[in-house]
Amino acid sequence: MVNLTLADIIPFLLLAARWTLLLAAIAFVGGTVGAMLLLLWRYGAPRVGGLATTLFIQLFQGTPLLLQLFLVFFGLPMIGIEISPLAAAGIALTLYASAFLAEIWRGCVDAIPRGQWDASCSLGMNFLTQMRYVILPQSFKIAVPPTVGFLVQLLKSTALASIVGFNELTRTGQIVANATFEPFLVYGLVALIYFAMCYPLTVGSRALERRMRISR
């Protein structure tokens, strides 16, 4: 047993929380780009893209994230690609976030009335112009709450990266708890730090929603 005071433990955990944030940021940015590509493929080439993106989404929604993480972490080295725990977790979470965000945003795009597509088509807009100036700006408004909701989940899901040995908040918590024999205190602090990271997102989302409601 190691004697550590709260003043020792807290900075330790906060430093580890940076890695949690980094991983969440990678997954969110990667997932946003991935989901946007999936979305454009789906609507731009309904036949091939529709089928391929549905398959991709089903695959990642239908398997546990932990398993996806294992497949990347243990699978890539088998084909000769050595990979760090951070990279493995980043890749797995990006794919996972791409699938979920694509599905969330599909619903938001589908909620736009057919007449908006008709009108923009009839004005000679090509697909990308239509998406960029007519469909996505309208979808964005309804997409904010579910997207932030998913982002909160994603941030919490980064805890799974502890299992492949990535020293983020949860794994650091485990190490500290094992060293101090004070699991309740340490995991309690870990939970508080997760909460402190997620809560502002929810509040921010609500504020953004309110602002958009006023602006229109």
Added chain:
Amino acid sequence: MPDEPVPPMIEMRHVNKFFGDFQVLKDVSLTVAKGERVVICGPSGSGKSTAIRCINRLEQHQSGQIFVEGVELTDKVKNIEHVRREVGMVFQQFNLFPHLSVLDNLTLAPRRVRKQSRHDTEALAMEYLARVRIAEQAHKFPSQLSGGQQQRVAIARALCMEPHILLFDEPTSALDPEMIKEVLDVMVELAESHMTMICVTHEMGFAKTVADKVIFMDHGQIVEVAPPEQFFSAPRHERTKLFLSQVLSH
């Protein structure tokens, strides 16, 4: 050279279209000359909206041919986009872009499709808004306007692309009765400027005043094509007579 015939603005040859097993258009053939104003009427479900939606490829036909200003509508995206730039459309539900101001609704396509400058397109937009008598609403959002005003904005939006042909898909059907006239007045003015127009409408008064020919459709077929005088006073087909007796009876 002098014998070269002027190609029609729109030509549909033996067009067939299905929704699943249901045949919406049956062997529809139709030509529209430059400056011609055509009214299509018929009971609901007769395929009249679908027919005009085929002209700018909002719907695909399964067989037959459609030419717009000599360009055939096929799967070629380039042809489709070309045709859509030249063919404006006004919808029953207006379909304005709710997230954009009236002015931005008008300038979006000229700027992003025709690549004109913001300055030029705004001047053009104001001109057309004045023409549909709604210039003072330029900075409002569509939801702040009445139905009649929204439809006039939609007409101005279509005109901003300076199309050669305008399609109207029941433009007054979603309007309150007191607003129909303001929209029809704008349409009559357009007709008088010899814009090539096809209007799907139940406004028989409009058909009588401005149409060069009236087409009656039923069950996906063109039943009768006649100049309005003949169409209303001496329809040849039983189905036309029945339809007219129903829409003109009160």
